[in-house]
Every structure is written in structure tokens, then in C-alpha cells.
Amino acid sequence: MQRYFASYSTENNCFFITGEDFHHISKVMRMKEKDEIICVSENQKTALCSIAEISTDQVIASVIQWKEESVELSVSVTIVSGLPKGDKIEWIIQKGTELGASKFIPFTADRSIVKWDGKKADKKINRWQKIAKEAAEQSHRTIIPEIMQPVNLQSLLNYAEGYDVKLVAYEEEARLGEDKVLVSSLKELEKGGSLLVVFGPEGGLSTGEVEKLKACGFRLCGLGPRILRTETAPLYLLSAVSYHLELLR
Known part of the structure; x- marks a missing residue:
């Protein structure tokens, strides 16, 4: 059954669907x-x-029954990705949404090959937000993750101050076989808590970036014994969070 995020009216006990979703219902699905x-x-x-009604610019849908669903992670997980090449960030957003991420922050890292073009910023953010919305609908999420504008390191450090747990996925820790930091950090998280994890671009994070992150309370963690690609690492992390907070409890 098709699923849509829409504006709800308590007065009429119905939803109003407009824009692309209206077009999808009326023209694509021909409902x-x-x-x-x-x-x-x-x-x-x-x-x-x-x-209940399909007009020239909106669909009105009357509520038949409210459903009891519990599909969201019990903690808020923010994925910070060093801007990668090509469409890898779109893959991260799509699959990360399916796995339960609540927010994505593109990060202009020292080793990011991609140079952010401010003139195209709004267009890219709109596309990424659309990808998140469609993935949220497909995976039966009840929220659409937020896609933030790309940030530099200092902006990221300032933004991260309010998080309960802050991690950096660092390949050097993986080479050393370090896996206890991730496990212990997940054990600290309580229901309603917040987790922010930073992932480097293809070339990884620079030593300077790692030191600044550590100085601001970030912990370095490995993600298993293997070295993961920049688009794979966030999915590993989200899967680990789901396993620890949903399957083990």
C-alpha cells in the first residue's frame, strides 16, 4: 500500500496531499x-x-484507523560524511535512511576531492532531501531525516556540543583491532539519547582533523577488523546500533 507524508487536519480528521505526491497519486498511480x-x-x-477527494491540485484522504507503529530507533543518530566523489552521498542518504538515521551532515574534509559549489547548494540539498523522503516512505519510517548544508570542521565541532555520544570512525583504530569503544559507547546510550558519528571521505580524515575532534570530546572507534569504504562505513554503524538497541534488548 502506498505511503505518504502529509499535512493532517485535526478539525476534519483528514490529510491533505499536494505537490509531487499529489501528482504521484493522481497521474502515476491513477488512484x-x-x-x-x-x-x-x-x-x-x-x-x-x-x-475522499481528488481535485486539480490536492488529494484529501480521510482517516479510517490510526495505526500503532514503533519503527524508529530509540536514539537519534546523526551521520556526518566527509564529502565523497560522485553519487556516493546519495547512496549513504538513501540506505542510511532505510537503516534509521535521523540526520545527515555533509562535511567538507581536508581530503574531500569534491569542491562544494554554493550556487548549486539548494538544488543538491533538495535532491538529497527528496531521496531521504522516498527512502523513508519505502522503509515505513515515521520521520523524514533532515539533510543539512555542508559544514566545515569548526562548524561541525560547534554543532556537536549538544550530543550525548560523539564518535569518529577511524581506520587506524580498525587496524589496531579496536572494537571496544563502539561497544562501550552504544552501552552508554539511553532511550531518547543522541549519537553523532563522523566518517571521512575516500582519503580518510587528516591527522589534524582527528586531533581537533578528539580535543572536543570525540572518541575514535574501529568498525570491525576490515577497512570499509566511505559509503559502507555509515551503514555498518547504523546496523550495529540497530542490533545493539533493538535486537539485544
Whole structure:
């Protein structure tokens, strides 16, 4: 059954669907009145709905039954990715959304080959946000992860101050066989807590970046004994979080 994030009206007990989702329902799926869909409200509530009206620019869907769903991770996980080449950041956002990330922050690292073009910033962010939305719908999430504007190191350090646990996935720790930091850090997380993890670009993080991150309370952790690609490492981390917080509890 098709799933859409939409605006909910308590007064009418219905959802209003516009924009691309309206086009998808009316033109792509060619749905009719009384067809059923799943809608998710701004406060993360999910409902089985029946299409009540399809006008020239919106779909109105009446709530049939509210659904009890518990699909989100019990902690908020932010993925910070050193800007990689090509479309790897899109892969990270899509698959990271499916695995439960709540926020993505592109990071202009010392070794990032990609140079951020401010003129194209809004266009790229809009595309990435669309990818996150579609992945959230596909994986039956109740929130759409936020995609932030790319930041430099100092902005990242300032932003990270409010997080409960801050980690850096560092390949040198993996080479040393260090796996206790990740495990112990996940054990510290409580329901409602927040975790921020930094991943370097293809060339990894520079020594200077690592030292500055450590000085601001970040812990270095390995992700198993193997060296992972920049687009694979965030998925490993999110899978580990899910295993520890959902399957072991």
C-alpha cells in the first residue's frame, strides 16, 4: 500500500496531499476516490486512510484507523560524511535512511576531492532531501531525516556540543583491532539519547582533523577488523546500533 507524508487536519480528521505526491497519486498511480493509502502526520502518527477527494491540485484522504507503529530507533543518530566523489552521498542518504538515521551532515574534509559549489547548494540539498523522503516512505519510517548544508570542521565541532555520544570512525583504530569503544559507547546510550558519528571521505580524515575532534570530546572507534569504504562505513554503524538497541534488548 502506498505511503505518504502529509499535512493532517485535526478539525476534519483528514490529510491533505499536494505537490509531487499529489501528482504521484493522481497521474502515476491513477488512484480513485475510496482507494486506500497510508498517511504519516507531522507528529509521526500513521493512519490508514481512504481517498475522499481528488481535485486539480490536492488529494484529501480521510482517516479510517490510526495505526500503532514503533519503527524508529530509540536514539537519534546523526551521520556526518566527509564529502565523497560522485553519487556516493546519495547512496549513504538513501540506505542510511532505510537503516534509521535521523540526520545527515555533509562535511567538507581536508581530503574531500569534491569542491562544494554554493550556487548549486539548494538544488543538491533538495535532491538529497527528496531521496531521504522516498527512502523513508519505502522503509515505513515515521520521520523524514533532515539533510543539512555542508559544514566545515569548526562548524561541525560547534554543532556537536549538544550530543550525548560523539564518535569518529577511524581506520587506524580498525587496524589496531579496536572494537571496544563502539561497544562501550552504544552501552552508554539511553532511550531518547543522541549519537553523532563522523566518517571521512575516500582519503580518510587528516591527522589534524582527528586531533581537533578528539580535543572536543570525540572518541575514535574501529568498525570491525576490515577497512570499509566511505559509503559502507555509515551503514555498518547504523546496523550495529540497530542490533545493539533493538535486537539485544
